[in-house]
Amino acid sequence: MTIAYLNDQFLPLEETRVSAMDRGFLFGDGVYEVIPVYNGHAFRLEQHLERLARSLAAIELTVPFDYIRWKNLITELIQRNDGGDQSVYLQCTRGPSPIRDHAFPEKITPTIFAYSIPLYTRTLEILSKGISAITVQDTRWQRCDIKAITLLPNILMRQRAIENGAQEAILINNGYAIEGSSMNLFVIKNNIIMTPPLSQHILGGITRDLVLELAAQHNFAFQETDIPEVDLYAADEIWLTSSNREIMPVLMLNNQPVNNGQPGALWREMIQHYQHFKAQVGLTQQ
């Protein structure tokens, strides 16, 4: 039985109830986080909570939670769901309104919801199978740096990928490859790891930051730089990253193999560093 948290209460997920007048339901007026948990420990919790704080500030929503209160909530949720490897979903909305009005209500009682599902552990063998992607025009708004629950364009772009036999869509904006519908983008050419710089056009991924950190630590050449769409088609390797899917090599793009259609040498090195980093954090936090 999955245990969830809703407005100060832990309860079975299927018993959670939110008002139909909740602004999350009416407008998608809220923000969220997805936090992986390894061996009972929330991974990169500080970074996730910092991003949550930035998202909340950007949508001008105040919640009565500081770092310690969030940490306690998440720790208890993990324990109540039996530790191990999980994925915690956390969402804050601007709460229920007496009427449906775009303007903020006078009195705001945020709805705070969290739950957790077992995290499917991807072995190296599974990760090596990679994913297929297609390119699509980016139809999102100008504040993709906010981790907003309003995800209709992302949903439609991902669905386009599925209908084309792929798992992810790589979004193209003004001729530049930006990111995936729910993952950050890395392109490797001549042993240089490139990723688009942080801006309002992309979500600053926690996994993206860690990959850059590991690249610096292990002396890989890397650049935060704009990536013209055409460079995708000449790439030696393409990776997509996210908290739950880690670093996935893209082996097919628009039904054509990326390079030789096999995971590349730099991916093999980076994924080892990533797994090693995860294992170390688990051990040091015991």
Ligand SMILES: Cc1ncc(COP(=O)(O)O)c(C=O)c1O
């Ligand atoms: C649009 C988008 N880009 C990138 C990411 C990857 O972010 P993270 O590594 O923090 O999971 C996500 C995650 O959901 C996303 O939705």
